[in-house]
Amino acid sequence: MTKVSTHEIDIVKSKNTKIHDVDFDNLTFGRVFTDHMFYCDYIDGEWQQPKIEPYGPMSIDPSARVFHYGQAVFEGMKAYKDDHGDVFLFRPDENFARINKSAKRLAIPEFPKNYFFEGLTTLLNLDKAWVKSGEGNSLYIRPFVIATDSAIAAAPSDNYRFMIICSPAKAYYKGTVKVLIAEEYSRSANGGVGFAKAAGNYAAQFYPTSLAQNKGFQQVIWTDADTHTFLEEAGTMNVFFRIGDTLITAPTSDRILDGVTRKSLIQLADDNAIKCEVRPIKVQEIVEASKNGSLKEIFGAGTAAVISPISDFEYQNTIYNLPEINEHSYSSILKQKMLNIQHNLAEDKHGWRYEI
Known part of the structure; x- marks a missing residue:
C-alpha cells in the first residue's frame, strides 16, 4: 500500500483491487463493496484529519455507545457514469444537509461541508472503475x-466516526410490489425522529414488515401513529398516489422523511404538466378511489429503487388491485425522466447533476 495526501485527506491506497472478482451482472444489493472507505473521527470536540484506507473491518470497543443507545444516522446516495466515462452525483447537497439535520436531532455534531464533499469526490475518483x-x-x-x-452511561457520546462506503448496484426492486396498509404498527410519531435517517427507524420496521411478508406482501404502507387513517410512507420510501390524472403525496413533517427522490419527482411532475398535490391523504380516500376505478397508480420513491410501482394493496383483510403499469403510466414517465438526468442523457435545467 502506498500513502499519499491531499491538502485535506490522508490516503492509503489499496495494493490490489477486488473489482475483477465481482460479477456486475448479478449483484445482490449492498453485499459487495469497493476498494476504499473514507472516515473521520470526532475527538476532543473537533473533527480530526480525514482518512481514506482500503475497505475492511475496523476495531471498535464493545462499550461504544452506538451499540447501546443507537446514536447512528446515515444517508443513501448514488453515483452514475455516462457513456463518455464521466461520473455524476445526483443532488448531493440535499444529502449533506439532511445528514446534518439527522445528526442534530440525535445530538451528534454536524460534519463539515468541505470534508464531506472532498471525501466523496476523492473516494469516487479512487474507485471510479x-x-x-x-x-x-x-x-x-x-x-x-x-x-x-x-x-455505557445513557448520554450522548463524546466521540464519533463519520464514514463513507460504496457498493455497486443494479435495480433494487424488480417489477411491482404488493403492500399491506398498516393498521397496528407505526413507523414514527409526532415529536419523534421520523424525519431523520436514524438507524433505529429502520430496525423498528423490520418486525411489522416481516409479518407482512409472511402474508405474501413485500412492504408496508405506514399510517399515522395517532389514528392509522392517514397514509405516510411505503416501506423505506416516500409514496405517491395517482387518482385520475392527479398525483398526491403526503407533506413532510417530523414523521415523514424529506426524500430527495420525492422532491425531485414533484419538480419533474411540474415540468411535465402533471398535476401534483402535496396534502394529507386518508386511507379511505384511496380505498374509495380503488372501488370507483379512479385510482390509477401507487408507487414508492427513494434513492435505492428510484420508483417502485405497487400492484396490489391490502386493507382490513381486503385486497385491492391496481391497473397494470405501462409506458404511459406516471411512474414510468417520471422514472425515465429522472434516470435520463442522472445518467446525463437529458438536459439538467435544475442543476441537479454534480460532476466528479
Missing part, C-alpha cells in the same frame, strides 16, 4: 455516523 455506465447501473454511496465513545 466501480461505477459502471448504462441505465440501471450505479454506485450506491452510504455516508453514516456512529457514536464510538467507550461508555
